Amino acid sequence: MGIGLDAVTALSPTSDSRAGEVLRLRREISRMQRRRSEHALLPLDPSLAALLPEEGLQTGTAYSVSPSPSLVLALLSAASRKGHWCAVVGMPTLGVEAAAAFGIDLTRLILVPEPGERWLAATSALAEVVPLIVVNPQSRARDADVSRLSARLRDRGCTLLVTESPAVERWPQSEGSIRLHDPHWHGLGAGWGLLSDCTVTVTATTRHSPRPSSVRVQLPDGHGAVEAAAAELTALPSLAAETASGRSAVDDTAPTELLHWAEAG
Missing domain, CATH: 3.40.50.300 (P-loop containing nucleotide triphosphate hydrolases)
Known part of the structure; x- marks a missing residue:
């Protein structure tokens, strides 16, 4: 083995x-004895x-x-x-x-x-x-x-x-x-719900193709993996968004803590 x-x-x-x-x-x-990849x-x-x-x-x-x-x-x-x-x-x-x-x-x-x-x-x-x-x-x-x-x-x-x-x-x-950027978590309403998935933008550049190329994906999706984001999928209000009464839906520190927890698996 x-x-x-x-x-x-x-x-x-x-x-x-x-x-x-x-x-x-x-x-x-060294026991694995892998030869150079032919791919x-x-x-x-x-x-x-x-x-x-x-x-x-x-x-x-x-x-x-x-x-x-x-x-x-x-x-x-x-x-x-x-x-x-x-x-x-x-x-x-x-x-x-x-x-x-x-x-x-x-x-x-x-x-x-x-x-x-x-x-x-x-x-x-x-x-x-x-x-x-x-x-x-x-x-x-x-x-x-x-x-x-x-x-x-x-x-x-x-x-x-x-x-x-x-x-x-x-x-x-x-x-x-x-690079990963613009994360939007789904599943939370105005102080209720559970995190279900996160929609993010992933952007890549290379030496031979310096013009950025981006895709929008769910990362993680509802099963904890990755899949292309549906065009009609939109994020629920930000965790730190103000409610109609002017009070914050959740504590302002929550998004960072939840994102760290979710990424750590």
Whole structure:
């Protein structure tokens, strides 16, 4: 068997054995013996395919993406359903149940939740054998290290999705960016109801197609996955909207807290 959720130990940033854990990870994943991908593209979910010119993620490249767990899982889902291994590095709050709802094969999903400063070493090791990796950088990488990792991606045909953060707003040598914006939650009325789904806009640009391309999707939809938004679907009033009596429907801090909870799965 390969290594799945129950076979990977988190790389602890507080332990002197971090380097040993990275070496152990290298030995474990080397058993998978993945050859270089013969495919030029990794598939995207049909609701997201129109974002990119060739309707898929180019292999051997890196993309900058919004740090939304829902977007990350949506981008992994189609490749996982096709039988590809996936890995997520540095996202300890990523929900395993949410991943399953997106159709991701948990037996082919590798999680390294807290690599600390060893995030680049873990990513580089995984790139040897895993065709699709998401990484949330813990610090800014040196140009030389980025160049070496980029060369490994090209050599192994691996695709890297790098979440944007204050430390790394845009990944150097990125093929393009995929960003989520304008979220509208549904299901709440004037102080009543339950969150059911969220409609968002996802926009992508690439080096070869700098003109932005956008799609409107439900992310997550009523089943916790992703699907194209119906044209007639409109959001209910904002959680912070004023009621007819002039009083706020809910506390102004609620939207941020609910969005964080929902994305964390």
